[in-house]
Amino acid sequence: MSTAEPWDVIVAGAGLAGLVAARELAAQGLSVAVFEARERVGGRTWSCAFPGTETTVDLGAEWVAPGHHAALVAEYERYGIELLPDGEAGLPRTWLLDGETLSGDLPLDDAERAAFEAFIGDLVAEAEVLTGQPAFTSSPGIEVPFADRLAELPPRVAAVLSSLATSVMGALPSDVSVVGMLDDMAEIGAKPEPGEDGENGFARSSQRRVEGGVGQLADRIAATFEARLFLGAPIAAVAQDADGVEVTLAEGTAHRARGLVSAVPVNTLADIAFRPELPADIALLAAEKHSGQAVKAIARVAGMPGDAALSMWPPALTGAIGIGTAVAGWDDALVICFGLPETLDPTDPDALTAQLRRVFPEARVVEVACHDWNADPYARGAWFAPKPGQWALLAAFLQPHGRVVFAGSDISPTSLGYMDGAVVSGRAAAERIREVLGA
Template identity: 30%
Template sequence: MSKDIVVIGAGFAGVTAARDLSELGYRVTILEARDRIGGRTHRRKFSDTDADIEVGGGWFAGPIQRHAHREVVRYGLNYKADPPLTTFSHLLGGKRSEAAIPIEADDYLAFERASFHVLNAAQHLNPEIPIDQQPLKSFDVTWEEFLGQVELTPTIVDLFNTHAIDGCGPTHENGSALTVLWNTALFGNSIVNWTTLTDQQLEGGTNALIEAILGGATNVELHLETTVMSVQHDETRAKVTTVDGRVFEADGVVVALPVNVWKTVEFDPPLGHDKIAGAALRPGVHGAKSWALVKNVPAGFFGYGNYKVTNGVSMLIDEGEVDGYRLMMAFSPAGISEENPDGFDPLDIASVQAAIEAFVPGAEVVKVDGHDWNADPYSDGSWSAFKVGELDYLGGMRKPEGRLTFAGSDICRGWISWIDGAIESGTYAAAELDRIVSQA
């Protein structure tokens, strides 16, 4: 007799878990608060144009990310490389450089020293073992503290900070150096791989993959605009109640929500100590991504910059031509948040103008678009990062509790914050819940 499962959240983790459980013979109901699937990925048109943009996560690293690649191959999708980068303007160490690699002779030894420091530390991380199961406490310090352990020039400090803080967040967010070291290890202990293998999107974008995963599932019922209020469970059953009063009875539940919004759901019995303590560290950073149509920017543009002197943006990339303008993508590690109310606003044309003009004097922003994930109540933050001290709780954060399993790129075993991590964690959560229900 088929049993019932509820999956809370229709991002990549939730949809993967639902597909896998349906293939195991369960009846699956997905409850999603948004009016769409995809979670913190979202591909749509740039305002008033036919240009597709990824306002959330959208990049892949090919076969090295084996869980996402497995799904890409399964559904016959293809990768698509970003446009080539041919023009550069970097603002690092108080200087502007138009070289592809903004390093002068005075920086060579410092660059070598910083690279060795990162690679020497990252070689101690085994990407085949979950990070929380490795003795890595000595690296669980802020990125600023880690980088400060070696003598560097201002340019190299800014270069490595810019490379790192997009992942682990600014200093005030208490991001751990482990985020950077873990990603370095996952990329084969290579800084070069990290910077050269992440130029791949999918033909059709993230929508193509998540729609294929959901479309390949049978016996799955999707409820959009359905916000979960509470989850009750005991040794035999679970009951999920939505804010509009609907009740879904199930043999088990996959909680596939960002960790930062676990607090919006009332769990009975309450979540365990590790989940409460780990969630209190807020593993999602307050980053921002803005898209802009811009005049007077050369094709193939790329720029790195110290976000404190570029009006909030650390990386600026040209993504092609739209209606005679350049379509630019701007990344900021410091979006607006309670701790940083004056942070970068991805939807404010004046903020985006100030940032882009810092990289390209004379550039003129015509229109902006994007999504403020920090103000979004269903994400309460953008991408994920390890916070100092989170290692103590990570294993418990992903551990099943009663009839509940937990999934998401925040707590995955591998590629934290990447789509691959979400898919991997959805696969694990489905397998764990099948084990729990089957053995009951």
């Protein structure tokens, strides 16, 4: 394999999608270079030690749903990385709904529960209409804000659904298209209560975490594939001509290849100058950006039970999950907290303490670890959540743009927004660029 320029393929971005694409292409004998803006691989997966401990925490992606994320699970198996037993299924859940504290999986009376189940049933039926359609097909009425669908429901049912939807989408129901929820339901299923296997697609209570952190996977892929990996190398421009692509880095050097796999997040695409310009639908989504803005903080909390889950509406914290006395020698709990940037400053222990105390009066946040993905110029957001009108734009990413093909969990027809989607789309992009190049 030649490692000299021009490369067969340049891959933009060393998140899971870019790394999987690069590995697959290199395995086919193509010469591949990966340019990654950060000084590390893994993108929105990032595992590190909680301050002052040897316990690994995940600042980005964390949960894997083995029943639904087959491509991702296969990657963990391939590299011998173990999933942890599911410690979170069936955690006692407390709800703070419009100032009222309630407990239980679903804090609804019989009539409310019937309304909840009917609503979910309608959504599941609607989701089934989407199944089997070409990817990212829209249909009338589907691209409305999820909040519009909640308007007619009894207030507490709407509050429960708003809270769950905000956790799942990482954005307010008013800011996401119904189709985002439908897509999740079509793939994961939407049982109101945990099933026999503990699986609860909607509330996500049964997903598994990874021994030693999810971030190992990117490190392991990067260590094993035969491609050149350039870190600290943000791409500023991509120009195509009859012979190939020229990629210009922010520091000014230019590199040539026969084709390019763009595996950067949708919310950062507008920072790269493409010539010819990106197709209209892609350019529109890149300019508008998706809604996923969740903030995640991992907190050491004294005075709070380790085995507790918390949901709130309206959201200050959109959710908090205690993972027990995870750290040897601690009495304190390690609590994974989610919020939205408007309502929670995750770097502020006092702000987190104030929110947790609304339910656990003795709680005191001692230390916080987090990364601000919204302010990060190489993410500009959290996981993908389509705004109303954006769903149908995604189809454009499945077509090559000349010698450029697209990858990433943000545009994956399966497992959209999840690590699994990154793996699936990385594989698909490797196939697609080979077709473009006739390789």
